[in-house]
Amino acid sequence: MRYILTVTETNKYIKELFTRDIILSRIWIRGEISNYKYHTSGHMYFTIKDETSLIKCVMFRTQNSTLRFKPENGLKVIIGGSVSVFERDGQYQLYAESMEPDGIGALHMAFEQLKKKLSIEGLFDDKYKKRIPLISERIGVVTSSTGSVVRDIINVLCRRFPNIHIKIFPVAVQGEGASRQIANAIRKLNELSCVDVIILARGGGSLEELWAFNEEIVARSIFASKIPIISAIGHETDFTISDFVADLRAPTPSAAAELVVMEKMVLRNNLNTMNNRLANALTKSLILQKSRLQRVIESSAFKQPYDRVYQERMRLDMLGKSISRSMKTILSTNKSSLALLVGKLDAMSPLTVLSRGYSIVKAKGSQEIIKSVSNVKQGSELEIQMADGRISCIVNDIENPFALGGNNE
16 A cells, blocks of 8 residues: 655655754754855855755844854855755755854954955045044043053053043943943044043953954944044954054053153153253344344445445446437438438439430320330320420321331331
């Protein structure tokens, strides 16, 4: 007798087999993420693979909300969870409950990912760094109210500048909610505008203990602050995201207190030195100006101020006479040249030629000059222009002794 199952019953039976398996109910798998997709519901769907095989995976929002880093394609990870069957599709998959980078810690991975993201956005750029005031009268300190850090900062500040105003804003510096408290403290100090500079401080510790200063919310609150911020997190070898965003990094909290304000005695000595240098410079300047004034008083120009005027007046007279002579010479030369040109023009004038007995013959009513007897005939009416008048006449006879054969008309 055959026992026939429906598809649903078959998938349900296979799922029960997977569930009862001790290994598959709690398994760790190493592989590389591919086909990663973050759904709008908050769930993560992806595939984990090696050189020859792959398994489909899902990590629900409840589990992935605690991840310190962001999964991405190509990332090698170790995933803990259970393998079961999705009854509707009859497909087995890994339900991930935990995930960590393979070969590198999750916190270190999260640190590098956030550092890269904020660097691309420009939060680390020097052009956004604000200048730390030379002398800060009011200093805000964001740190834990307990521990040696706050006492060290207060001791250094009071020793270097006793009458400085210190405002402590106590916050949790590690643990859940610490990052929000730190960000809120920075925002509140900016709203109150009650300090000139802020020191963000914490003692040394592990990466986990310093993690509050690697949170994105703290980094963005530092960047948004209008008040300059000095980060003093951990020891000199410790680096956090806050150090990269802050306007100045101090290797230790005590060093931050030294950087934020000059020692009062050193400042006073510097002021005295500059005051003495200024006094000496003024004295030398007065001596120099007095010497220059004395030279001016003893100069001939100061004793005989009109001497230069007289000299220039005489020079002006001489220049006037020189100009007058030059003008007369030029006029005389030009007058001679003009007379010569007038003579040449007069010699070539038709009126002058006519006055010597010559005349100009034209056909009556025409302006054309008759130059040859061949241009007239008997009976032609002519006009003869003389030096003192005009004669009208009629041609009665024409003689041309230069014509061939001596013919006459």
